[in-house]
Amino acid sequence: MNHLAVIEAILRNRQRFFLEIRRGVDLRIKIRAMLVSGIVFFALYGSVMGSTHSLWQVLSSAAKLPLLFLATLVVCMPTLYFFNLIFGSNQSLTQIFCLVLTAITVTAVLLLSFAPIVMFFLLTTSNYQFFKLLNVGVFAISGIVGVRFLGQGMQIASTGGQEGCARQVVVLLWILVYAFVGSQVAWTLRPFIGAPGLQFELFRQLGGNFYTNVFASIGELLGFFIVG
């Protein structure tokens, strides 16, 4: 099956796609298609982000962005699986993995669709803080839509039971944890854009956190202070 056809099936006929996951139809094919497409799309978006700095940054970001999502997935998967199990879910680990991968793939597709816009701003502006916040916004929108898919998928693919409501709460809480872990992994793997005026760094030294940096960038963009 064509990898992109699987992605199209998610976007155009998600009800059927989630029901197929529930029935366990072609799970491995689906997972392979989503993994391949997701990695390619993330790599492409990463290369666009890194273009603001240097060729090394392009390569580095293209490798790090897929790694960011996959690492977050690996870190957070067991929590979702076992909590679902505790609350009466009958889904296998492969099914849960497939569902979460669906959310990540949707995020990747949306990032790919945003990439031309980001590239346009890359070529027409050069304000680092603006570019950084633009990307934060793009990731936030894509991520929210992605996890909405996960929520719907869990609802459709879950197999009833008396604790369905509790499982929905679990999914909601897990999404929060996922976002929190994801932002910290992103902070650990940074830079993705590469600060102008600084040499290329594969990883930047730890210190601070994602949230304070975003607030500092907003502050600098609005002219309140300068990020040191």
Next chain:
Amino acid sequence: MSEQRPSRIEQVLELLIEEIMDRMEARHKTASPTETEPPAIEDVSVPPPAAEAELAESRVEPEAREAEASVPEVEPGELPPPLTGPSHAARLMGRLALWLLIATVLINVPFNRHGVTLATAMPDAASFVIRDGFVVKEEDHAEIYVYQNHKFRWISSLDAFEHYGFTWKDVHIVPDGYLDRYESGSPIHVLLKCKASPHIYRLESGKKRWIRDIDTFVAEGHVWEDVRFVSCQYLGDLSDGKTIPPDSGPPPQP
């Protein structure tokens, strides 16, 4: 009473209509050959619901089948039918990905000998990230400054510039007046000494300034790591500036 015969024009029109009818019929047959074909071909491409269910069942992962076995069976008609519209989204995604790849390569190809790419061509001082070690020079001024501890410090000589390991690649050109927005720190000097002489000199604007004693050395905020060893010949060739502190008498030569 004679029978009214069709006129010549009517005869031509009738012939024309017959010809058009024949052609439309022939075209209709060419456009939809399957309509006349036996239904067996359609049966091959679209399996009946029962066969589709069997096919889907055969592709179910064993692990998922175990999970499914413990829950109520899914109704046969539960799966919505697959969409039969044109598969344009997958093609578009593929093209978009390819286009992005090409565009990313193109905007990262250097177009001048300085290695400037389209992606990094847009100059804007506001895009700099100011942090420790950031070296700048205003366009029409020769002085070079480095940012340390929230202040820009003037690097007082080329020796100092080299002593602290900076290279010209580190220097970022900013518009005139850019540094006015920031607080200035104490200048960065390099201290020169040769092995054969006990005297230490501070290099400022190409002149050596003798530091009278250790107390002055410490009071000026210097540390031993600031001292750079050079040859006595090099040190002797430098012209003398004011001593530190001033009026300390004639500076001794190394």
